[in-house]
Amino acid sequence: MGKHAVQFSKKKRTKYRFQKLKMCKKCNRYSILKDENCPTCGAAFVGIESLVKSIFKNRLFTEAIWILIIVSIGIVFAPTVNTLYYSLIAGVIFCISYVILTFIFMKSEYFNQLKKMLRVDLKKISAGLQFDSELANEDVREGRLGQAYEKLREIGDLISKDKMKLRQVKVLNDIMLRSDMELELEQLIPTVYDKDFVKYALEVLKINRSMITKKCLAYFIQNRESIVMDFGLDSLISVAGTALRMKLYIQEFHEFIEEFLDYFPKERVLRLCSILQSNPEVDWGSLGEKTKHLVAMKYHYDPDFKQFVS
Numbered sequence: 001m002g003k004h005a006v007q008f009s010k011k012k013r014t015k016y017r018f019q020k021l022k023m024c025k026k027c028n029r030y031s032i033l034k035d036e037n038c039p040t041c042g043a044a045f046v047g048i049e050s051l052v053k054s055i056f057k058n059r060l061f062t063e064a065i066w067i068l069i070i071v072s073i074g075i076v077f078a079p080t081v082n083t084l085y086y087s088l089i090a091g092v093i094f095c096i097s098y099v100i101l102t103f104i105f106m107k108s109e110y111f112n113q114l115k116k117m118l119r120v121d122l123k124k125i126s127a128g129l130q131f132d133s134e135l136a137n138e139d140v141r142e143g144r145l146g147q148a149y150e151k152l153r154e155i156g157d158l159i160s161k162d163k164m165k166l167r168q169v170k171v172l173n174d175i176m177l178r179s180d181m182e183l184e185l186e187q188l189i190p191t192v193y194d195k196d197f198v199k200y201a202l203e204v205l206k207i208n209r210s211m212i213t214k215k216c217l218a219y220f221i222q223n224r225e226s227i228v229m230d231f232g233l234d235s236l237i238s239v240a241g242t243a244l245r246m247k248l249y250i251q252e253f254h255e256f257i258e259e260f261l262d263y264f265p266k267e268r269v270l271r272l273c274s275i276l277q278s279n280p281e282v283d284w285g286s287l288g289e290k291t292k293h294l295v296a297m298k299y300h301y302d303p304d305f306k307q308f309v310s
């Protein structure tokens with residue numbers, strides 16, 4: 001089966017992951033997907049922040065009513081005109097201080113309310129995400145891979161289990177990846193070796209080497225034996241080649257780079273030489289010596305290496 005050509009929409013970013021949660025008040029169901037309306041009943045979703053704000057407002061309103069009732073009781077039952085004034089003044093002072101204090105602690109109160117809501121509704125939220133996840137499955141079955149991935153990507157923001165990551169990876173492996181796509185890699189690294197993930201990572205490497213981060217490199221090194229078995233030594237060589245992008249990576253992974261030094265294409269070796277030469281104060285371990293040796297043996301007469309041959 002050929003790969004699907006799809007277009008991804010831009011991912012909406014929020015400061016906190018839970019901020020994307022929303023609820024259909026009619027179905028009483030949470031969702032993390034980007035739809036504005038509930039796919040079941042068509043009602044507009046209400047964002048979790050507006051939900052919390054309305055609960056918070058209701059609480060303030062109820063408390064204000066109680067204060068008013070207490071003040072009114074004081075006024076009604078005041079035996080003398082003086083006591084009536086006293087209770088009125090006390091009531092006004094109390095109201096003002098209540099409003100001021102509420103404003104001061106509004107933000108923390110709001111977050112408390114939010115935390116409480118997330119805790120109380122945890123089961124409901126996970127049921128909602130399960131429903132979202134079934135919608136994604138349906139997309140996969142119907143061949144709408146772009147939409148399926150977008151759904152899984154949103155759900156994956158809240159559920160970071162391996163199973164969720166690998167569902168995304170499997171869909172991505174059936175899609176034709178392009179460098180203009182907003183792809184994720186580090187977020188999808190599973191806790192154990194997974195062939196599908198490595199297959200995806202190697203595809204990503206082909207279109208955008210800069211996505212191979214420190215965490216990815218560590219994953220490849222950790223699972224190197226299985227990777228060589230499944231994908232051959234060449235895959236590991238190209239991964240090691242990406243570590244030559246940055247001085248920091250070379251420092252951190254110098255042993256790994258050293259192992260594949262003889263296999264790197266010329267431009268990678270040139271890059272390595274120039275980084276090593278411009279940072280003579282850094283301790284490169286035996287990588288420095290080995291690189292010098294390689295240049296002396298293999299590139300001695302190459303004019304491009306003239307500046308590195310002593």
Ligand SMILES: [Zn+2]
Binds near residue numbers: 024026038042
């Ligand atoms: Zn609904």
